Amino acid sequence: MPDKITSVSNPRIRRLVELRKKAKLRRETGLFVIEGGRLCSDTPEEFISEVYVTEEWMKNAPEKETAGFRNRPYTVVTEEVMAKAADTATPQGILCAARMPSYSFEEMIKKKNPLLLVLEDLQDPGNLGTIFRTAEAAGAAGILMSRATVDLFNPKVVRATMSAVFRMPFVVRDDLCADLAVLRRAGIRSYAAHLGGKRAYDEVPLTSGCALLIGNEGNGLSEKLTEAADEKIIIPMKGGAESLNAAMAAGILLFEAARQRRHA
Amino acid sequence: MPDKITSVSNPRIRRLVELRKKAKLRRETGLFVIEGGRLCSDTPEEFISEVYVTEEWMKNAPEKETAGFRNRPYTVVTEEVMAKAADTATPQGILCAARMPSYSFEEMIKKKNPLLLVLEDLQDPGNLGTIFRTAEAAGAAGILMSRATVDLFNPKVVRATMSAVFRMPFVVRDDLCADLAVLRRAGIRSYAAHLGGKRAYDEVPLTSGCALLIGNEGNGLSEKLTEAADEKIIIPMKGGAESLNAAMAAGILLFEAARQRRHA
Numbered sequence: 001m002p003d004k005i006t007s008v009s010n011p012r013i014r015r016l017v018e019l020r021k022k023a024k025l026r027r028e029t030g031l032f033v034i035e036g037g038r039l040c041s042d043t044p045e046e047f048i049s050e051v052y053v054t055e056e057w058m059k060n061a062p063e064k065e066t067a068g069f070r071n072r073p074y075t076v077v078t079e080e081v082m083a084k085a086a087d088t089a090t091p092q093g094i095l096c097a098a099r100m101p102s103y104s105f106e107e108m109i110k111k112k113n114p115l116l117l118v119l120e121d122l123q124d125p126g127n128l129g130t131i132f133r134t135a136e137a138a139g140a141a142g143i144l145m146s147r148a149t150v151d152l153f154n155p156k157v158v159r160a161t162m163s164a165v166f167r168m169p170f171v172v173r174d175d176l177c178a179d180l181a182v183l184r185r186a187g188i189r190s191y192a193a194h195l196g197g198k199r200a201y202d203e204v205p206l207t208s209g210c211a212l213l214i215g216n217e218g219n220g221l222s223e224k225l226t227e228a229a230d231e232k233i234i235i236p237m238k239g240g241a242e243s244l245n246a247a248m249a250a251g252i253l254l255f256e257a258a259r260q261r262r263h264a
Numbered sequence: 265m266p267d268k269i270t271s272v273s274n275p276r277i278r279r280l281v282e283l284r285k286k287a288k289l290r291r292e293t294g295l296f297v298i299e300g301g302r303l304c305s306d307t308p309e310e311f312i313s314e315v316y317v318t319e320e321w322m323k324n325a326p327e328k329e330t331a332g333f334r335n336r337p338y339t340v341v342t343e344e345v346m347a348k349a350a351d352t353a354t355p356q357g358i359l360c361a362a363r364m365p366s367y368s369f370e371e372m373i374k375k376k377n378p379l380l381l382v383l384e385d386l387q388d389p390g391n392l393g394t395i396f397r398t399a400e401a402a403g404a405a406g407i408l409m410s411r412a413t414v415d416l417f418n419p420k421v422v423r424a425t426m427s428a429v430f431r432m433p434f435v436v437r438d439d440l441c442a443d444l445a446v447l448r449r450a451g452i453r454s455y456a457a458h459l460g461g462k463r464a465y466d467e468v469p470l471t472s473g474c475a476l477l478i479g480n481e482g483n484g485l486s487e488k489l490t491e492a493a494d495e496k497i498i499i500p501m502k503g504g505a506e507s508l509n510a511a512m513a514a515g516i517l518l519f520e521a522a523r524q525r526r527h528a
Contacts, residue, residue, distance in 0.1 A: 139502035238403035248515045255516045
């Protein structure tokens with residue numbers, strides 16, 4: 001018989017709620033919460049720490065989602081307990097506590113001609129998640145994030161990554177300006193997406209090692225980080241639009257790099 | 265003395281709440297609600313029907329936001345009334361009822377080499393809004409939306425457009441398949457973004473009149489609409505990513521068209 005939890009005030013359930021809500025506890029424990037059949041079944045097994053399911057879900061969810069969980073320990077919870085533990089308004093009936101993947105900056109920049117993304121203080125969870133998903137699809141080697149960036153393991157961010165959080169190497173950094181100097185010495189050129197750029201993003205060579213810089217949603221890149229980059233580049237825009245959504249700007253730059261690399 | 269409303273049950277306030285919540289009432293009246301200093305001040309004057317502000321906002325908001333409203337009729341409301349009328353959790357203190365812009369499909373396709381976007385049943389408000397903002401920046405001539413697409417005048421969509429809703433021509437259509445046939449006769453080639461595409465999106469010519477098709481977030485394009493298009497094109501992806509966010513896919517295609525057109 002699997003383990004069963006029927007009370008919403010069970011300490012393990014309360015800890016899941018805290019893990020969902022508190023970035024500090026996530027950092028301390030190295031754990032975070034993932035929800036839903038698709039996301040949980042796409043999570044590599046070695047990252048899964050605890051599994052919580054409703055009986056309903058185990059019985060009725062698609063076989064491709066439940067298969068990976070039948071032969072490992074899981075805890076059955078009532079619908080009410082699942083509703084308490086889950087972040088989503090209509091939880092699907094499965095939720096896992098997962099271990100955070102962890103990567104090294106040094107390894108990241110040793111790759112051949114790496115395509116890197118540098119994010120300064122992004123705040124919107126949907127944007128950060130979408131950027132991870134898009135960066136993976138574009139073949140990026142890694143993502144550098146400033147310490148003030150929204151927490152990658154926030155449930156909203158995790159959902160928007162569509163599991164790319166487990167496949168896209170990333171590091172959280174304290175001094176991005178210093179990092180750009182390290183990149184320069186490693187032969188990786190940095191480009192700041194900026195309205196003051198002279199060359200358009202498709203007029204610079206993105207086939208060698210390069211780092212694309214994207215700034216905060218409201219304020220763009222800081223002057224300091226912009227000046228620390230090797231070059232400002234612009235995404236030409238028409239109409240009355242003054243800027244692009246930050247995730248969109250990142251995606252357009254990343255896929256231009258992917259396009260150039262496919263044709264190189 | 266400007267008109268003043270102090271009661272949350274004032275019929276005009278109740279109507280604003282209904283306008284926010286009900287797509288049907290918006291369609292019937294041709295009105296919708298826009299919120300916040302930036303969005304309201306970016307709205308072309310001819311579209312503004314009613315203006316509601318708090319005294320606090322008129323006194324303390326930046327001059328560039330309040331300037332356009334000082335010399336036209338407005339209604340002062342209390343903070344409490346504003347909180348009731350507004351969709352956002354922390355309303356800025358200004359809200360307008362605006363008239364919907366309206367466009368003709370026939371005019372749209374008469375433009376020279378139009379770059380069109382065709383959206384089938386998109387459901388996420390943030391995606392639709394971001395697509396409008398991005399399409400304007402890419403220089404698109406117009407957007408066709410299926411009837412089942414999320415309502416463009418939903419407050420969340422409007423916010424995400426960053427006022428592009430007033431600058432980007434659009435039409436809501438009942439039969440996109442029939443429309444593609446009309447486009448074909450007008451010399452406008454249609455491309456369905458599809459995993460089964462043979463050519464990559466950057467290997468097809470997008471400098472002449474063309475229409476880019478994007479499908480629903482969960483299901484992609486319907487088979488029927490895919491078959492009705494002139495060609496399937498693929499956005500090559502790496503890693504474990506199976507798809508891109510719908511708005512991201514639209515932006516990558518639109519900016520590839522813009523790139524080709526800049527170099528043509």
